[in-house]
Structure formats: structure tokens, C-alpha cells
Amino acid sequence: MTPDQQLFEKVKRDDECCHEWGYWKGTRHSCAKCDKTFTDRPTNISGYGTRNPDFTTPEGFFWLWERLQEKGWQDIFRAFLWKEFHTANDDLSVFRSGIPVEFINPLKFRAALMEFWGIKEDII
Numbered sequence: 001m002t003p004d005q006q007l008f009e010k011v012k013r014d015d016e017c018c019h020e021w022g023y024w025k026g027t028r029h030s031c032a033k034c035d036k037t038f039t040d041r042p043t044n045i046s047g048y049g050t051r052n053p054d055f056t057t058p059e060g061f062f063w064l065w066e067r068l069q070e071k072g073w074q075d076i077f078r079a080f081l082w083k084e085f086h087t088a089n090d091d092l093s094v095f096r097s098g099i100p101v102e103f104i105n106p107l108k109f110r111a112a113l114m115e116f117w118g119i120k121e122d123i124i
């Protein structure tokens, strides 16, 4: 499973599918897991492709952020960000003040989430 697939699976809603390369149905291509069909060609055979959220974009950032809150991860993740990247002190009040501003950045947010959950980048 790729890092993005792992992130997706951590926070997805019950009805959401991290679509994977499936098979052609006429001119459409279907997901191997849920059978939903698409007109676009998957970008890579490992499966994440264009049909799933791109966590390097603002849309992907908000997709992750919304689901972190829905799943109740936001407080512990915020605490992780402040503690890991900002301060070694135990001033818990700072943890309630949002996420450090530099993590309002899709790439840094994705990387921090991967570190939070111990997800390793694929080695190519």
C-alpha cells in the first residue's frame, strides 16, 4: 500500500473507497474494490491515481483535515505537531490554539501525518 493509500485508509468515511486499478468496461475503467466506473485512465498501475484525493493539493489538505476531525484525531495530532516541531515544554494550553501555521501546507501536513502514524515514504 502506498503512503497515500495508508493515509486514506486511516481517516476515510465508511462509504469511501480508495479506488484501485481494476478493469475496462467498454470505454470506462472500473475500480477493483468498489466497481465504480471512471472515464479517466488511472495515472499509475499501483493504483492511487487521479481518482483519489491528491494530498499534495489544498483540496487534499482539507480532505484530510475534515476527516481527522470526524475521526477525533485532531487534538492528539495538534499536540503531536506542537510537541514534535515546536516546543519541548509542557504548556498544554498552546495545543488548543490550532496547528502551527507552517503546517497549513499540503506537503508539510501530509509529511507530518505520515510521521504521526509511522507511515514510510515508498522507496523507488
Ligand SMILES: [Zn+2]
Residues within 6 Å of the ligand: 017, 018, 019, 020, 031, 032, 033, 034, 035, 036
Ligand atoms: Zn473504489
